[in-house]
Amino acid sequence: xxxxxxxxxxxxxxNGSAKYSYGDDPVLGFTSNRKHSERxxxxxxGYCSVGCGMQLGVRDGxxxxxxxxxxxxxNLGKLCPxxxxxxxxxxxxxxxxxxxxxxxxxxxxxxxxxAIDTLVKRFRKVQEKYGPESLGIISTGQLVTEEFYALxxxxxxxxxTSNYDGNTTLCMAAAVAGYKRSFGSDGPPxxxxxxxKADVILLIGANVAENHPILCARLEANATRTLIVADxxxxxxxxxxxxxxxxxxxxxxxxxxxxxRVVIYxxxxxxxxxxxxxxxxxxxxxxxxxxxxxxxxxxxxxxxxLIHEIALLYGNAKTAFIGWTMGVNxxxxxxxxxxxxxxxxxVTGNIGRTGASPFSITGQCNAMGTREAGFSSGLPGYRxxxxxxxxxxxxxxxxxxxxxxxxxxxLAYPDIIEAAVSKKIRALWIIGTNxxxxxxxxxxxxHGLANLDLLVVQDGFHPTxxxxxxxxxxxxxxxxxxxxxxxxxERRVSKVNAAVSPPGEARSDFDIFLAVAxxxxxxxxxxxxWTSPVDAFDEWRRVTAGRLCDYSGITYAALEEHGGIQxxxxxxxxxxxxxxxxxxSDGQFQTEDGRARLLPTQWAPFPEQPHPEFPLIxxxxxxxxxxxxxxxxxxxxxxxxxxxxxxxxxxxVDARKLGLRAHDRVDVISARGRVKEVELRVTEIxxxxxxxxxxxxxxxxxxxxxxxxxxxxxxxxxxxxxxxRVEKSSPVHT
Ligand code: SF4
Numbered sequence: 001x002x003x004x005x006x007x008x009x010x011x012x013x014x015n016g017s018a019k020y021s022y023g024d025d026p027v028l029g030f031t032s033n034r035k036h037s038e039r040x041x042x043x044x045x046g047y048c049s050v051g052c053g054m055q056l057g058v059r060d061g062x063x064x065x066x067x068x069x070x071x072x073x074x075n076l077g078k079l080c081p082x083x084x085x086x087x088x089x090x091x092x093x094x095x096x097x098x099x100x101x102x103x104x105x106x107x108x109x110x111x112x113x114x115a116i117d118t119l120v121k122r123f124r125k126v127q128e129k130y131g132p133e134s135l136g137i138i139s140t141g142q143l144v145t146e147e148f149y150a151l152x153x154x155x156x157x158x159x160x161t162s163n164y165d166g167n168t169t170l171c172m173a174a175a176v177a178g179y180k181r182s183f184g185s186d187g188p189p190x191x192x193x194x195x196x197k198a199d200v201i202l203l204i205g206a207n208v209a210e211n212h213p214i215l216c217a218r219l220e221a222n223a224t225r226t227l228i229v230a231d232x233x234x235x236x237x238x239x240x241x242x243x244x245x246x247x248x249x250x251x252x253x254x255x256x257x258x259x260x261r262v263v264i265y266x267x268x269x270x271x272x273x274x275x276x277x278x279x280x281x282x283x284x285x286x287x288x289x290x291x292x293x294x295x296x297x298x299x300x301x302x303x304x305x306l307i308h309e310i311a312l313l314y315g316n317a318k319t320a321f322i323g324w325t326m327g328v329n330x331x332x333x334x335x336x337x338x339x340x341x342x343x344x345x346x347v348t349g350n351i352g353r354t355g356a357s358p359f360s361i362t363g364q365c366n367a368m369g370t371r372e373a374g375f376s377s378g379l380p381g382y383r384x385x386x387x388x389x390x391x392x393x394x395x396x397x398x399x400x401x402x403x404x405x406x407x408x409x410x411l412a413y414p415d416i417i418e419a420a421v422s423k424k425i426r427a428l429w430i431i432g433t434n435x436x437x438x439x440x441x442x443x444x445x446x447h448g449l450a451n452l453d454l455l456v457v458q459d460g461f462h463p464t465x466x467x468x469x470x471x472x473x474x475x476x477x478x479x480x481x482x483x484x485x486x487x488x489x490e491r492r493v494s495k496v497n498a499a500v501s502p503p504g505e506a507r508s509d510f511d512i513f514l515a516v517a518x519x520x521x522x523x524x525x526x527x528x529x530w531t532s533p534v535d536a537f538d539e540w541r542r543v544t545a546g547r548l549c550d551y552s553g554i555t556y557a558a559l560e561e562h563g564g565i566q567x568x569x570x571x572x573x574x575x576x577x578x579x580x581x582x583x584x585s586d587g588q589f590q591t592e593d594g595r596a597r598l599l600p601t602q603w604a605p606f607p608e609q610p611h612p613e614f615p616l617i618x619x620x621x622x623x624x625x626x627x628x629x630x631x632x633x634x635x636x637x638x639x640x641x642x643x644x645x646x647x648x649x650x651x652x653v654d655a656r657k658l659g660l661r662a663h664d665r666v667d668v669i670s671a672r673g674r675v676k677e678v679e680l681r682v683t684e685i686x687x688x689x690x691x692x693x694x695x696x697x698x699x700x701x702x703x704x705x706x707x708x709x710x711x712x713x714x715x716x717x718x719x720x721x722x723x724x725r726v727e728k729s730s731p732v733h734t
């Protein structure tokens with residue numbers, strides 16, 4: 001049974017009923033709780049950025065099952081394996097229930113008053129001693145937008161530090177920076193509907209079948225499309241392709257530039273669009289001159305004929321869509337690659353039309369909300385730090401003196417860690433993320449954390465590798481226990497609702513932020529009248545009014561009624577929420593002259609090339625059953641049974657050379673460390689010279705061997721393409 005067949009069976013999409021819950025699985029033998037739910041609560045999945053609508057079945061004060069919401073415009077009742085099992089996370093082992101403070105080396109239970117008092121007094125003490133910027137905050141795309149917006153105000157205007165960033169920098173910063181450079185603003189321009197309507201779909205470094213499974217239904221619904229998948233690994237998505245491009249690691253930028261050259265030199269570009277809506281065409285044309293088919297073939301490993309064919313297919317398409325995820329972003333060339341994708345879309349006029357878009361498929365459920373609410377790489381509402389007008393607007397909206405609004409961004413996530421290593425950051429507040437598993441070259445992070453005077457960790461789970469190091473732990477509510485909104489990859493805002501109360505004394509992140517503001521003495525100034533998330537949302541609607549990400553026409557009531565609404569949705573909007581909305585349909589971009597920028601980009605070899613001591617190229621990625629560092633999915637037995645441990649994929653050519661066999665336990669070694677005793681899979685999914693290791697598993701943490709190399713523009717890590725070797729670690733296990 002294929003993944004898609006399984007999804008259809010489980011979600012009931014084949015018979016239109018969407019009635020099965022995970023518990024109905026006859027093979028896995030789970031008992032259904034569906035019939036016994038006392039009530040159903042509408043909400044949105046808390047994992048990935050597809051943003052599926054779901055319903056939580058509640059009985060006796062517990063969430064006993066979930067099902068897809070058949071009326072939600074994103075998924076029409078379908079859910080993937082993670083979504084179908086999400087309710088198990090609520091009652092999983094290891095929920096954080098009480099505030100804990102390290103006393104005599106031990107984390108000891110304390111009350112909330114002491115916890116908040118400790119946080120505020122000790123942060124202030126550090127700031128008084130070392131300066132306001134000695135405090136750093138790292139948050140997450142798992143917060144609802146209302147929480148993220150509140151946190152930004154609290155951190156930047158309350159604590160007065162600009163060293164504030166999110167774990168979204170580890171996955172989407174290249175897309176954000178690329179959009180800003182090309183279009184003058186962040187914001188994915190397209191809609192999921194484009195996957196159903198495009199003539200040609202090019203997916204680059206995007207394994208949607210594993211990472212955004214419900215989008216596969218959109219690809220399947222498009223019977224006439226040509227699906228091209230570019231990926232060094234033969235992923236499940238590659239297996240769905242009409243044309244698969246097994247390009248060499250990190251050669252995508254050369255491929256796109258070669259496609260651009262063909263499109264320009266064979267006169268397939270849209271001259272009128274280029275003339276009216278872009279700048280920089282002459283420079284772009286000159287910059288792709290060197291990307292002949294022969295040069296691109298040498299870099300990518302693809303034949304000249306194949307590159308030519310792909311370029312003609314894209315150039316001749318009436319509607320062409322390019323989607324990408326971490327295969328593009330996780331690179332020192334990530335931002336430039338995004339700009340190259342945007343260049344290709346712009347010169348062919350494939351933007352702002354049905355079926356035509358460059359489109360980053362985001363990672364976390366609310367990575368988009370964090371990007372819009374900002375206060376990390378930009379000011380709230382996609383405003384710019386450097387714009388006096390933008391700062392004036394915010395000062396007016398918040399009734400604050402103009403000089404209180406920050407004029408430049410602080411340190412990005414990797415630079416906050418570097419600043420901890422060099423002792424410029426002395427106190428750190430980590431919220432809803434687990435860097436001890438997710439940060440590249442983990443020893444650098446450990447060094448930085450060891451230097452701190454105070455580490456505060458706020459999380460729904462304890463212990464995690466990160467909470468175990470905390471001086472102060474704040475227990476937080478998770479999905480299913482709190483209210484707010486998520487915004488998905490297609491800019492669709494959906495409602496998140498509490499079905500049950502958090503365990504023990506855990507509180508929503510929103511409540512925690514307000515309590516900190518109260519103790520800090522800035523609640524009245526920054527959050528006057530706020531008691532619940534809707535108060536933050538109402539202010540957010542005012543802050544975004546007239547902006548590209550305009551929420552002003554969206555209300556909680558409208559979200560409940562329609563299941564999800566795409567921004568921009570101004571208060572005065574005359575169209576209905578059901579109509580798919582795209583950015584830049586009028587050819588007006590967010591730059592000063594309203595034109596998009598065509599930006600020359602140049603391919604370069606990835607930073608750590610293989611060599612005799614480390615001859616293999618490591619690729620990292622995900623599997624459908626798990627979420628990031630498994631804080632949520634590691635405690636869900638059904639997902640653990642489906643994917644209990646890490647594995648290493650290696651081509652049979654390399655396995656033979658090394659005398660290795662399937663199921664051998666092997667160590668993977670780089671210049672930085674060693675991942676021990678991973679089970680070997682000998683497979684043609686990876687090419688000779690390349691290996692693949694999933695990054696979810698702390699026991700086999702890929703980030704013990706990844707490198708400290710970052711995109712100079714976005715600061716996104718180059719998680720992929722590390723030079724490694726593989727050694728047998730123990731005899732075959734039977
Ligand atoms: Fe949740 Fe993403 Fe799966 Fe949808 S595709 S159910 S949003 S994890």
